[in-house]
Amino acid sequence: MPVDLGLECVGALLGVAALALAVGRSRAGSSVVYGASFILCTIALASALRALIGGGIAYERVLPLGLPWIGAHFRIDALAAFFLVVVDLGGAATSLYALGYGRHEAAPMRVLPFFPAFLAAMNLVVLADDAFTFLFAWEFMSLTSWALVMAHHRERGNAQAGYVYFLMASFGTLCLLLAFGVLAGSEGDYAFAALRASHHAPVTAALVLTFVLLGAGSKAGIVPLHTWLPLAHPAAPSHVSALMSGVMTKVAIYGFVRLIFDLLGTPSWWSSMVVLTLGGITAALGILHALMERDLKRLLAYSTVENIGIIYIGLGLALAFRANGVEWAAALALTAALFHVLNHSLFKSLLFFGAGAVLTATGERDMEQLGGLIHRMKLTSVAFLVGCVAISALPPLNGFVSEWLTFQAILVSPDLPQWGLKILIPGIGALLALAAALAAACFVKAFGVTFLGRPRSEAAKSAQDVDRFSLAAMGLLALLCLLAGVVPGFVIDGLGPVVQSLVQGRMPAQSDMPWLSLIPIAASRSSYNGLLVLCFIALSGSLAAYAIHRIASRALRRSAPWDCGFPDPSPITQYSAGSFAQPIRRVFGAVVFQARETVAMPPPGALAPSRLTVEMHDPVWEGLYAPVGTAVGFAAERLNHLQFLTIRRYLSLVFLLLVLLLLVLAVWL
Amino acid sequence: MFDFAVQGAQMALVLLLAPLLTGIVRKAKARLQRRRGPSVFQPYRDLARLLRKEVVLAENASWLFRIAPYLIFAATWVAAALVPTFATGLTFSWSADLIAIIALLGSGRFFQALAGMDVGTSFGGIGASREMLIASLAEPAMLMIVFTLALIAGSTQLSSVAAFMVSSEVGLRVSLGLALVALVMVAIAENARIPIDNPATHLELTMVHEAMVLEYSGRHLAMIELAAALKLLLYISLIACIFAPWGLAPAGAGAAALGIGALSYSAKLLCGGLLLAVFETTIAKMRVFRVPDFLGAALMLGLLGTLLRFVSRSF
Numbered sequence: 001m002p003v004d005l006g007l008e009c010v011g012a013l014l015g016v017a018a019l020a021l022a023v024g025r026s027r028a029g030s031s032v033v034y035g036a037s038f039i040l041c042t043i044a045l046a047s048a049l050r051a052l053i054g055g056g057i058a059y060e061r062v063l064p065l066g067l068p069w070i071g072a073h074f075r076i077d078a079l080a081a082f083f084l085v086v087v088d089l090g091g092a093a094t095s096l097y098a099l100g101y102g103r104h105e106a107a108p109m110r111v112l113p114f115f116p117a118f119l120a121a122m123n124l125v126v127l128a129d130d131a132f133t134f135l136f137a138w139e140f141m142s143l144t145s146w147a148l149v150m151a152h153h154r155e156r157g158n159a160q161a162g163y164v165y166f167l168m169a170s171f172g173t174l175c176l177l178l179a180f181g182v183l184a185g186s187e188g189d190y191a192f193a194a195l196r197a198s199h200h201a202p203v204t205a206a207l208v209l210t211f212v213l214l215g216a217g218s219k220a221g222i223v224p225l226h227t228w229l230p231l232a233h234p235a236a237p238s239h240v241s242a243l244m245s246g247v248m249t250k251v252a253i254y255g256f257v258r259l260i261f262d263l264l265g266t267p268s269w270w271s272s273m274v275v276l277t278l279g280g281i282t283a284a285l286g287i288l289h290a291l292m293e294r295d296l297k298r299l300l301a302y303s304t305v306e307n308i309g310i311i312y313i314g315l316g317l318a319l320a321f322r323a324n325g326v327e328w329a330a331a332l333a334l335t336a337a338l339f340h341v342l343n344h345s346l347f348k349s350l351l352f353f354g355a356g357a358v359l360t361a362t363g364e365r366d367m368e369q370l371g372g373l374i375h376r377m378k379l380t381s382v383a384f385l386v387g388c389v390a391i392s393a394l395p396p397l398n399g400f401v402s403e404w405l406t407f408q409a410i411l412v413s414p415d416l417p418q419w420g421l422k423i424l425i426p427g428i429g430a431l432l433a434l435a436a437a438l439a440a441a442c443f444v445k446a447f448g449v450t451f452l453g454r455p456r457s458e459a460a461k462s463a464q465d466v467d468r469f470s471l472a473a474m475g476l477l478a479l480l481c482l483l484a485g486v487v488p489g490f491v492i493d494g495l496g497p498v499v500q501s502l503v504q505g506r507m508p509a510q511s512d513m514p515w516l517s518l519i520p521i522a523a524s525r526s527s528y529n530g531l532l533v534l535c536f537i538a539l540s541g542s543l544a545a546y547a548i549h550r551i552a553s554r555a556l557r558r559s560a561p562w563d564c565g566f567p568d569p570s571p572i573t574q575y576s577a578g579s580f581a582q583p584i585r586r587v588f589g590a591v592v593f594q595a596r597e598t599v600a601m602p603p604p605g606a607l608a609p610s611r612l613t614v615e616m617h618d619p620v621w622e623g624l625y626a627p628v629g630t631a632v633g634f635a636a637e638r639l640n641h642l643q644f645l646t647i648r649r650y651l652s653l654v655f656l657l658l659v660l661l662l663l664v665l666a667v668w669l
Numbered sequence: 670m671f672d673f674a675v676q677g678a679q680m681a682l683v684l685l686l687a688p689l690l691t692g693i694v695r696k697a698k699a700r701l702q703r704r705r706g707p708s709v710f711q712p713y714r715d716l717a718r719l720l721r722k723e724v725v726l727a728e729n730a731s732w733l734f735r736i737a738p739y740l741i742f743a744a745t746w747v748a749a750a751l752v753p754t755f756a757t758g759l760t761f762s763w764s765a766d767l768i769a770i771i772a773l774l775g776s777g778r779f780f781q782a783l784a785g786m787d788v789g790t791s792f793g794g795i796g797a798s799r800e801m802l803i804a805s806l807a808e809p810a811m812l813m814i815v816f817t818l819a820l821i822a823g824s825t826q827l828s829s830v831a832a833f834m835v836s837s838e839v840g841l842r843v844s845l846g847l848a849l850v851a852l853v854m855v856a857i858a859e860n861a862r863i864p865i866d867n868p869a870t871h872l873e874l875t876m877v878h879e880a881m882v883l884e885y886s887g888r889h890l891a892m893i894e895l896a897a898a899l900k901l902l903l904y905i906s907l908i909a910c911i912f913a914p915w916g917l918a919p920a921g922a923g924a925a926a927l928g929i930g931a932l933s934y935s936a937k938l939l940c941g942g943l944l945l946a947v948f949e950t951t952i953a954k955m956r957v958f959r960v961p962d963f964l965g966a967a968l969m970l971g972l973l974g975t976l977l978r979f980v981s982r983s984f
Contacts, residue, residue, distance in 0.1 A: 030864070371789065374731045385733075394776040395769055407768055411819050414979045426975040429816060430968070433809035440775060440808075441801035444782045452788030454729060517763065526825040529764040533747065533773070536764070541736075541743030548720060548888050555723030555887075557954065562727070562884055563790040575786065575794020582801040587961045 002051040003059040005078045006084065006127050009044040013037065013120035020112040030102040031111045037119060038095035043086045044123060048084035051076050051553045055497050066132055073191050075129035078497040079262065082338065083254040084124045086345045089480075090247035091119045093473050097353050098239040100469030104360055110151040111237055118144040118243065122251050131180040131190035137191070138176060138255070142169035145589035149232045161231035168218050168228040175215030183263060205264055205475075205646045209271050212259045213278065217458045219252035222312060223282040226305045226622040230289070233304065234297035234365070238356025241297060245304040248350035250341050253311055260319070261334075261502045269323040269418050276316035276424055280431035283309030285620075286469070287438040288592055291445065291584055292616065294577040295365050296355045299446055300348065303391065307344040307433055310406065311337050313432055317409045318503060320421055327505025329412045332520055334499050335492055335507050336405035342491065343398045343484060347390040350477040354384035357470055358450060361463035367446070367577040372455040376463045380450045383474035388443040390481040393436045396534040401518065403436055404528055408520050431553060445580045454571040486530040488518055578614075585614070593617055675927065676760040676903065679748040682931075683906075687749075687898035688712035690905070690942050697946035712898065719891035723900050725886050727788040737784035738885065738892035744777035745896040745983040749903040752773065753910045755930030757828040757919025766825040767815045771808065774859070774903075777896065778804055787883030796880030799957060803865065806964035807858045810851055813971025818911060820978035827968075835913040843984045846976035854967035856904035858960070860897070863949045865960055868897075877957075905941035913937055 016036045023029040051059070058077040065072040076084070080650035098115070105111055121144050124137035146169060150162040182204055183195050200208070218225035233245050260267065286305030293299040314337025321330035355365070357380045364370055374381040410429045416422065455461040465471070484491055489510030500506045513519050517529040548554075561567045589595035593616040602608040645653075692709035699706020726735070750772045751762060765773065777802065785797035819825045821844065822833040833839065858865045861878035870876055882893050910917060916933025918926040955963065977984035 081946055085755050349840065374733060374787075376727070389776070389779065391773065392775075392779060394779055395772050400769075404768055404772075407816075408825070409823065411816065414820060414982075422979045424974065426813075426816070426972060426979050430809055430813055430972050433812035434805070437775075437805045437808035441781055441805050444779060444786070444797060444801050448783055448786035448794075452731065452733070452783060452787045453794075493839065514763075523763060524824055524826065526766045526819075527763045527769075528766060528769050532761065532764040533769065536747045536750075536761075537740070537743045541747050544742055544892065545739045548892075552720035553723060553888060556686050557723055557725050559725050560728060561788050561790050562725075562886075563788075563792055564883065567790060571789065571792050574789045575791060575798060577932040579791070580794065580798045580801075583798055583957070584805060586958065587806075589803065 001059045001061070002081070003061045003074050003127065005047040006044055006076060006123060007063075007074060007146060009040045009047075010123045010127070011122045012040050013116040013123070013454035016040070017041070017113050017115075017117040020116065022646070024112040029101060029112060030105065033116060034095045034098040034102055036090055037116045038099065040093055040116075040120065041092035045085060045092055048076070048081050048088060052078065052081040052494055052497070054087060054246055060129065066136065070130060070132055070190060073129035073135045074127045074133070075192070076127065078501050079257065080126050081252065082495065082498045083341075084123065086250050086342055087119075087122045087126060087247055090243060090250075090345050090349050091122070093349055093353075093477055094239045094243050094247075095119075096476070097242070097470050097473035098453070099358070100467035101237075101239050101353075101356055101360065103467075105237065105356045107151065111148060111240070111630050114144045114147045114151075115240065115584060118148060118240075122247060124239050125251050126254055129192045131184065131192070134255075135173065135177055135180065136395070139173050139420070141248065141251065142173060145236075145240070145244055148235045148244075151237055152235070153242070155235070157231070161228070161235040165232035168225065172215045172218040172225075172506070175211045175218070177410065179211035179215055179259060182211065183259075192258075196265075200265060202268065205268065205271070208264055209260065209267075209274070212256055213274070216252045216255035216259070217278070220249045220256070220308045220312075221252075221282075221286075221305045222278050222308060223285050223305065224624050226282070226286070227621055227625060229305060230301040233301040234295065238352055239358055240296070241301070242349040242356070244353035245301060247354060249304060249308055250345050252371060253315075253341055256315070257502070267319045267323050269416075269421065272316045272320035272323060273420055273424055275312055275319055276318075276428050279309045279312030279316050280428040281309070281315075282306070282312060283435040284431045284438075285592065287435050287442055288525055288584075288588055289618075291438060291442045291581050292589065292593070294367050296358065296367055296370075296446065296450060299367075299442065300351050300355060303439065303442060304344070304348055305339065306439060307348070307391070309435065310403065310432065311340050311344070313337075314340060314402075314406050314409065316428075317406070317413065317425075320413065320416060320425075321409075322503050324416055324418075326415070327368050327503055328504040328507075328521075329409065331499045331505040331507050332405065332412070333409035334503055335495050336402055336409055338495050338498060339405060339488070339491060340402035343390070343402050343481070346477050346480050346484065347387045349401060350383060350387040350474055350481065351391065353470065353474045353477070354380055354387060354461040357466040357474070358463075359464055360470075362404045362457075362459040364457065364459055367449045369457040370450045370455070370460045371453040371571065371574065372451070372460060373463055374451040374538070377451075377465045379471050380465055380474065383471070383478045384451065385447060386478040386481055388447045390485065392440040394440065394444045394530075396482075396485050396530040396537070398481050401485055401488040401530065403432070405520060406432065408526055411526075412521070441584060445577060449575075449577045453574050456571050456574070456576075473617045486534050487516055488530060489513060489516055492518070499519045585616075589616065593621065594619075672760040672921075676750075676758060678752055679756070679759060680746070683749045683899060683902055684746065684895075686893065687902040688716060690902050690938055691898045691923075693939065693942040694901075694946050694949075697943050698950055700948040701946060703936065712894075713805045716780050716891050716895060719886075719894070720888050722887040724843060724887035724889055726886075730788055730884070734784050734787040735889070737780045737844045738889040738896075739785075740780045741777040741784075742896045742899075744773050744780075744891040745899045745903070748773040748777075749899045749906070751827070752903055752906045753831050753917060755826055755916075755934040756904050756920075756922060756927055756949065757829070757910075759829045763826065764869055767818070767827050767830070768812065768825055770827070771811050771815065771838060774900065775804070775808060777900075781881055781893070784885075784901075790884065792880045796877055796883070799877045801880060801908045803858055803964065806961055806968060807855050810968040811855050811859075813968060813975050814848045814852050814855065817844050817971060817974035817978055820975065821845060823975035827907075830921070831910045831914045831917055832919065834911055835917060844974040844977045845912075847970045847977075849908075851967040851970040851974070852908060852911075854963065854970075857948075858967075859962055860901045860904060862945065864952050865963070867954050902938070905938055905945075906972045907935070909937040909941060
């Protein structure tokens, strides 16, 4: 049974974690740990794939663990199987990558034991079938990933990142705990089957939605709960960053889908408005933040925030359709969201692998110190380019397909009866389109500044391409990005049972459409064929190249760059990450980040350099977190006096509290 | 077999007509400025000359710089071949809808911006940076226009949209008018025409498109010039097939209807080119940081059109 195999893999991964404690220090330690993780993830992936293709029959298992009167429930249904595929695919690719990348680790004992435990925890969250097990696994996942974030705790900023992450993770788990508490009510049966069966009042549903948005949303990184993400994801070693950004955020999405779509029952239409608004803001603000970054890994982390926004837009649309009983449209929107879950796990892992490779080769994450790596890291640059094209939602790769499906879902939404949705959804569509276009700009910057141009530092000049394992992992993910883009029909059909189980409808089967086209509703309405588009481009491009080389001319001469006759040999005269984003900062940043540029120009004849200072404000941090932090500090300052009272006063305080509690009881009962 | 021949004819037609359209626009502009101007066939001669010349490649140009022209050309050509010109319902018209066509042009632009940054000169960077700024507003505006059209016609499939526009159900609609204005604005920006960019200048700091392709020469430059001409043709065809769909041969039409379609298409192209020339002559180029206002207006018009369609079916 898949659930047993899944649990055995979790157990074995925990065993590997224990083994890592023993062998971590030895030379072969990292190869043993990552090799074992790779094999276990591949087994779990195969079993999850089989369960998913098998049509999503649910398998259950109860183990006598945890609280004695509950036990630990585990279950694989279609939804869990799909997310297990995402988790274990990412886990397997990361382990493969780490076989090479992990060798450069300076402090292996800070990474090796936690890595398999982190993988086990993410598997366990998806497998869990009661609230206790779920929360335990969720907290275990938070703690192991926190340990991995703190692996390089001496580097500047990492300790603070770990602290913020720790706070936000505890806050998130607390919210989920409350969500389950509200769901279970006073009877308190915490098995998912019981939660699913019980009926929930509108107030309960609203409370649960709020708590789940806070709890799962903070882990996924929706605005304004995203602030820990761009701090913590880049602080971890790059393969862990890939796992956190590509996979752990998806586990958070799983938590949201499981609780809201599966356990809570039919939603009300206004809940979709909340989710849509948050999704739209998250997408736009995430990518604007990413554009302003000069640190490659932070840029990628902010882009994760954007993609989470896109996924939440799809989920919000699915909620809206489902609340109005339009199952086929809900299926379309949910398929789009889940497809984007898979896509983002593929290309974000790939991009973090690329960033890790650049870090290994040059020791730099700052794009202003990089450049020209396409000449020295040929294969890495190809893989990174594929990831950039995919995440920018450009055809014929996979990112485009899921955004296209989301757009198609938006286009069927004018039939929704509620006015709030009628007015909100076009705006969300515009935000989504804006985010997609800005993503293209962002990844032109990321690839262009890092890999193109001339090297901006000695380290970038002497970079070497990375080892074979890392390249194999990047190549594998790049290939999957291409495959999911040109034959999306198979992915959509694979998602069929998942969507069916959640919204009681599914998209028409795609794999038997003519020419493997993608036809979400009807052929006269919309269709897209990535395979054909790829073939057309490849054919016409190579045909043109062949014809020109054959008939016209193939002569080629290398010479100094032209640059309008004034080429400057210094590489700092190139466009940098900051200058590339400057026009966008002026247009969008002036409003969103209150960006101000001041130029200090010394008087003529003075030898001082002129300076450009840019001042930007993070609206969420300064508007929300800083005041909360100040308030907490203020309260702590005040309460500090309580530490220096006499015993007499303490006793009177205890007495007063007792009286108060008794009064409360007297009034209550 | 006949269907495949029509599709092939369309691909060849857009490729052959694109330089002519550019030539016509240039000639008309020259006449309006009381110059004689080069012949309308000059772009063909330019392309032939560029194709025969050797490529002078910057020393540190990478493989990306060398394949980008072919990729840009291929993406633009495929996109242009999927827009109905003289007939709707072509054999492969279903392989990409309007959203995908816009995204295909986006792919071309992505590689063009990357190629601009490849050699590592400041001009390439400035062009790439500004191109992506313009795209970051033009693309959402375009998508909003697509939304409006799709909501009116009930399809994102260009053939279906064009067929719907020919039918009598359309009538005069507010949202359609908004979409037309927005589409013209986006088309001007996307094709780097005045007032956004000046296709005739070469050494001004205001330039966008020309700065990106500054390092290109020979056959590579020819490919990029041809792609730019194709893009202009694509946008005029797009406006024509949606807002002036008269004469379009329906799916599976005979040779006579196709002939009429081809004739009316030529007339529409000529009209579009002349209108563009008149427009460009009467307006001055704007500062680069005024461009966001211009495109923001297009985005708002598109959004308004979509919103109106969401609110009521009668707009």
